[in-house]
Amino acid sequence: MSRPLASLPNLDMDLARTFVAICESGNFSRAAELVHRTPSAVSLQVKKLEDMVGRALFRREPRAVVPTGDGEMLLGYARRLLRLNDEAMARFLVPQIEGRVSFGAPNDSGIFAIPGILKRFASTHPQVAVDVRLDYSAELRRRCAAGELDVAIVSCGEKPNSSSEEIYSEALVWVGLRNGRAAEQTPLPLALADPGCSWRGRALDALDSVGRDYRIAYSSELCQGQIAAVEADLAIAPLPASVLSPSLVRLNDPARLPPLGSYRVFMMKRDGAGPAADALAQHVSESFRDLADRQTRIFA
Structure with missing residues (x-):
């Protein structure tokens, strides 16, 4: 009963x-x-x-x-x-905040992080409008420093300025299709972001260091384009470890595909941006902390 x-x-x-x-x-x-x-x-x-x-x-x-x-x-x-x-x-x-805040995120990591950040922020600050800009980290860094963005997350190797905060880091790995053949081709076909992306530069420098012959088969402003090329076994790509899946695997061949290290994500905030930007910055930090916790659990 x-x-x-x-x-x-x-x-x-x-x-x-x-x-x-x-x-x-x-x-x-x-x-x-x-x-x-x-x-x-x-x-x-x-x-x-x-x-x-x-x-x-x-x-x-x-x-x-x-x-x-x-x-x-x-x-x-x-x-x-x-x-x-x-x-x-x-x-x-929570004190009610109204207004508008401008938020910038990279074409790469921003695609994965933004939905959770915006959903989280909208649930607690429904009266704040958020203007989102996706761009290269170098451009986002410039715009935030110039006061054109209130909050920005940027992917780079070093701290952008003294007030920025490191909020995330993750391994950058060579990714290919499980049981795929692209990694065995000569020259090596690559799917890369457009020029200006730090991942692209790091990958090309690594291949040049071991004298690996390659060709840039596909370029995309967004990393989904790289992933699509890898899933079709048309190329391999330098991507965050978090994109790995049953079909997308890490390629372990240090002699021919040198390690790429980790990439770091920093948050910048415009001086005097106001309470809406402060609230959004807190949500950004919490969202990336949750992401880091999930990745730690997955790859432990």
Whole structure:
């Protein structure tokens, strides 16, 4: 006989927040830091939550804890509840900000980061209009320094200025189609971003350093164009490790495809940009921190 809805327990927001933190960080200790509790307190919260739902929510693996099937199902509910809770509380507790803010992001990493950032920001600051510009990092850096952008994220090898903040770093790798043949061709066919992209320059310098013969088979302003060429096995490309998938694999051939290192993402903010820009900058930092946590869990 099913339990009457009126007698069902309420899912505590603190338990839900801790549960999501564990799922996204992959371990209790890191989750404890994220929710500002001790690891033992987090363990007690998990036991309470598992007792409440009557299911095991995690399984222990050698280097991480991962949600069970029931845990994955609860994760979706918990995220939705937390988003709704945070949206409701922000509407009443966060000072209402109105106006317009200009935001710049690179053609490469910006494509992946922007949707989450804008969705997050719109939920807490619905009265702020955001003007988005996608461009090369060098141009975004110039525009922000000139006061033409309020907030910008740029991908470069060194800190753009003393006030900028490093918000993300990730391995740049050679990517090819699983069981593809493009990497064996001579000259090596490449799918690259247009001139001006730091990834392009790094890839060409690496190949030149080992004397590898190559040709630029495809150029694209957006990295989706590079990915499309790789998926068709028409070329290989230098791309972030986060694009790897069952069909797109990392090519490990150090002698012929030298390592590309990591790329770094910095956030710049115009001096005196105002509260809307400050709020957007906070969302940018939080979104990239979440992205870094997910990548750490995936590649651990």
